[in-house]
Amino acid sequence: WxxxxxxxxxxxxxxxxxxxxxxxxxxxxxxxxxxxxxxxxxxxxxxxxxxxxxxxxxxxxxxxxxxxxxxxxxxxxxxxxxxxxxxxxxxxxxxxxxxxxxxxxxxxxxxxxxxxxxxxxxxxxxxxxxxxxxxxxxxxxxxxxxxxxxxxxxxxxxxxxxxxxxxxxxxxxxxxxxxxxxxxxxxxxxxxxxxxxxxxxxxxxxxxxxxxxxxxxxxxxxxxxxxxxxxxxxxxxxxxxxxxxxxxxxxxxxxxxxxxxxxxxxxxxQCKPSNPLPQDLEVFVQSAGDHGIIIMSLGTFVGQLPKDVAADLTDEIAAAFAEMPQKVIWRHTGDKPATLGNNTLLVNWLPQNDLLGHPKVKAFVAHGGTNGVQEALYHGVPVVGLPLFFDQYDNLFRLQERGGAKIIPPHILDKTVFLQALQEVLHDPSYRMNMQRLSRLHKDQPMxxxxxxxxxxxxxxxxxxxxxxxxxxxxMPWYSYHSLDVIGFLAIMAFTAVFFTVFIVRCICCRMCLKRKMKRE
Known part of the structure; x- marks a missing residue:
């Protein structure tokens, strides 16, 4: 060996x-x-x-x-x-x-x-x-x-x-x-x-x-x-x-x-401690001051929402961001939203892990893919979830159940709903505390x-x-795996035993009745 x-x-x-x-x-x-x-x-x-x-x-x-x-x-x-x-x-x-x-x-x-x-x-x-x-x-x-x-x-x-x-x-x-x-x-x-x-x-x-x-x-x-x-x-x-x-x-x-x-x-x-940000991003992040940064990404598969719904949703999201005192870094590859504020930076790609590990990041707006959710958990960053498809709602729901995320189904998303969710996650300290507790649990492993x-x-x-x-x-066939064949066999054996017991008892009773009748005659 x-x-x-x-x-x-x-x-x-x-x-x-x-x-x-x-x-x-x-x-x-x-x-x-x-x-x-x-x-x-x-x-x-x-x-x-x-x-x-x-x-x-x-x-x-x-x-x-x-x-x-x-x-x-x-x-x-x-x-x-x-x-x-x-x-x-x-x-x-x-x-x-x-x-x-x-x-x-x-x-x-x-x-x-x-x-x-x-x-x-x-x-x-x-x-x-x-x-x-x-x-x-x-x-x-x-x-x-x-x-x-x-x-x-x-x-x-x-x-x-x-x-x-x-x-x-x-x-x-x-x-x-x-x-x-x-x-x-x-x-x-x-x-x-x-x-x-x-x-x-x-x-x-x-x-x-x-x-x-x-x-x-x-x-x-x-x-x-x-x-x-x-x-x-x-x-x-x-x-x-x-x-x-x-x-x-x-x-x-x-x-x-x-x-x-x-x-x-x-x-x-896939999670790891964050590396220093590229110089241009670090300058933008530091310009946020004490208000901090919000980052948004809809993951690897989706750089932009479908064109038939994108204009409405992206404008609503951008308008909500524009009212926030925080700076925003948003991975977005589509057309520039008409309502984009001066506080929001659009990028084709962002170093997600490094940003999540930055002390100035206050919240992560995410679609709920496994990679992004686990990186947020690793770094203890609370999440505002916009689930799109597959497992994304369920991933975010698990975080929400543990007090670390707030979910907004995209089909009910508008500026008001999005703004309220952001404010709740940013200003209710329980979201960050819960995510940091989950982060400590996740990292406490022997290997x-x-x-x-x-x-x-x-x-x-x-x-x-x-x-x-x-x-x-x-x-094994499904019926063997669930022991249905064994249950069926035992049921037949039990039924047979009961049947023969009843049959024998009836035979004995009939014979005894016949004997009494013959004696009387």
Whole structure:
């Protein structure tokens, strides 16, 4: 063991990374850099129309797969526009059903692009020969797309997930027991203390997600498994067979729930102490004086709101900022709002972590993406939340439940509502105190989250997997997993025993009655 470990550390491991775009790549990139700094050779699989993943890099080799369509900002903006149209219209059951099917169609389209990439990759015999000859020690993948699990099985090498989402939804639901009575579905907006009505809605929400996966998403990946693998394979089982799940959550932030031995928590692994700001930003920040700074960003995916709603919302936001005594730094790539005040600086990009760690920052206006929420928690900065889609409302809701955030649904946003929320978060000291308490809890760990992640990646490389930590429950049929077959068998046995007991007693009683009758006669 000692020989193999030292040998590996000397030569370094070979890691094949299968990432996702946008903010998912931003945090996967941190793991890639960390693996490179520890002497490992990293190759990153990317689409020819990749949005964020660059072909040239000093710390990884890229493997580009040709595709006809990519996943880009236009795709996200179209989905966001549909969402805003639905939220701002009068809702009815029919409109809700139509909207859900539109969202299902959008997600199906995204996964179809991934499936095209997987198919092109497997059909490219030269590429697959090169990947096989590379003798990778491990595949590190984001399971929100199904490419990583399929590729790892095709190459027959261990699989580690950098995960919050799978193709099926929130990662825990794929790998760990998840009682719906106290574990809220992401997107439900519920806490772990649900009323009866909320529990009913939670189960209906779960059923809707299962429908989406089983009808629109899983069949696309299953078709690839059926076509390219001789042995009959279930795609869901393929994902559940991953050796280690590096989960991007922290129980300071997440509601307590059951978990499994091969789930490793690394929430906030991307967070770090702040660095000095660029000179021009530092001058602007210092000009705020004692009032301090507010920063605003809608995350990696959204530099601006959809054009059909942007003019209204951005003007309302800018007008509210203009009335604040604080200075504002706002990441905004769209047209300049007509109501922009002299106190607001628009930027195409901002050093979010470094700004959140600056002592003059008083509040963070955020969309609620996992990265931004965890960075705010790490630095103890209270949040005004403008959730847009996916898990963003739920992330902000967890902070709000702990007293560190105030949520404004964007479809009710106007200058007055936004201004009131800002004033509340800035002037009620409980928001900052609660966030600073959460920050202390998060940092009080025996091992930094990034070091924890690196240890388990290297553990899998050293031992060529982690099968001893993996449950076999995912191979069981659903009725066996829930012991319905055992319950049915025991029920039949009990019924049979009762039936025969009643039958024997009746026979005895009948015989005794017959004997008495014969005696009387």
């Amino acid at each position: 000692h020989h193999s470990k030292s040998s590996l550390l000397y030569r370094g491991g070979k890691v094949l990374v299968v990432p996702l775009e946008g903010s998912h790549w931003v945090n996967m990139d941190i793991l890639v850099k960390a693996l490179h700094s520890k002497g490992h050779s990293v190759s990153v699989l990317r689409a020819s129309k990749s949005w964020y993943i660059k072909e040239e890099s000093s710390y990884y080799n890229s493997i580009t797969v040709s595709v006809t369509e990519g996943f880009d900002e236009e795709f996200v903006i179209k989905a966001l526009s549909k969402l805003f149209s639905f939220l701002r219209s009068e809702t009815s059951l029919l409109k809700f059903i139509n909207f859900q099917f539109e969202m299902f169609s959008t997600m199906s389209s995204a996964h179809a692009r991934v499936c095209e990439m997987i198919t092109n990759m497997i059909e490219d015999k030269g590429l697959m020969k090169k990947l096989n000859e590379s003798q990778f020690d491990l595949v590190l993948a984001d399971p929100a797309w199904g490419a990583g699990a399929i590729l790892a099985h095709y190459l027959q090498i261990p699989l580690v997930f950098n995960v919050r989402w799978t193709t099926n939804g929130e990662g825990h639901f794929d790998i760990a027991p998840s009682p719906l009575s106290y574990i809220p579905l992401t997107g439900s907006g519920f806490s772990d203390k649900m009323t009866f009505t909320e529990r009913v809605k939670n189960i209906l929400h779960y059923s809707l997600l299962k429908l989406q996966n089983n009808v629109f998403i899983k069949p696309q990946y299953q078709a690839i498994c059926d076509k390219y693998f001789q042995t009959k394979l279930d795609f869901t089982e393929l994902q559940q067979a991953a050796d280690i799940w590096l989960m991007r959550v922290d129980f300071v932030f997440e509601f307590p729930r059951p978990t499994m031995p091969n789930v490793v928590y690394m929430g906030g692994f 930094k989250p990034l070091d924890q992640a690196l240890f388990w990646i290297e553990f899998v490389m050293r031992h060529k997997g982690a099968a001893h930590l993996r449950t076999e429950s995912y191979k």
